[in-house]
Amino acid sequence: MARLHELARLVRSKNAGPFAVTFDLIFDDPATFESVRDAGVVTPELFARLYGVPEEQVMLVAYAPALAIKATIPRPVASGDLADTDVFGAQLYGPLVELEVPGVAIPPGPRFRGARP
DSSP: OEEHHHHOSEEEEEESSTTEEEEEEEOSSHHHHHHHHHTTOSSHHHHHHHHTOOGGGOEEEEEGGGTEEEEEEEOSSOTTOTTOSOTTOTTTTHHHHTOEETTOOOOSSOOOOSOOO
16 A cells, blocks of 8 residues: 655644644646545545644645645644744655555655655
8 A cells, every 4th residue: 555655745844823833735647646635535524633623623735736635724833932843844845755645556756755754
């Protein structure tokens, strides 16, 4: 079974203002993007479970022209708060990298550009 880091060109997270974090999954080709989008594993429920936020507060968009899936969730505390563990939100993508995506073939060539888990 393919893992997200074997399918995506880029998996990242970053602040979307002081009260939200956004996640970007970007793919190299339309076939892989469509396969992951349609696999039913990248869902609001996934982000709710992984990040402990209410499912109805997860905003998920698949944007075909950019071959990207974007999710935005509220931060548990504001960026820069004393209880904040990641001021820039840049390390929160970690749990997504090893996400198993059933029924999707790994495309040839290098994919994930970033730190390996």
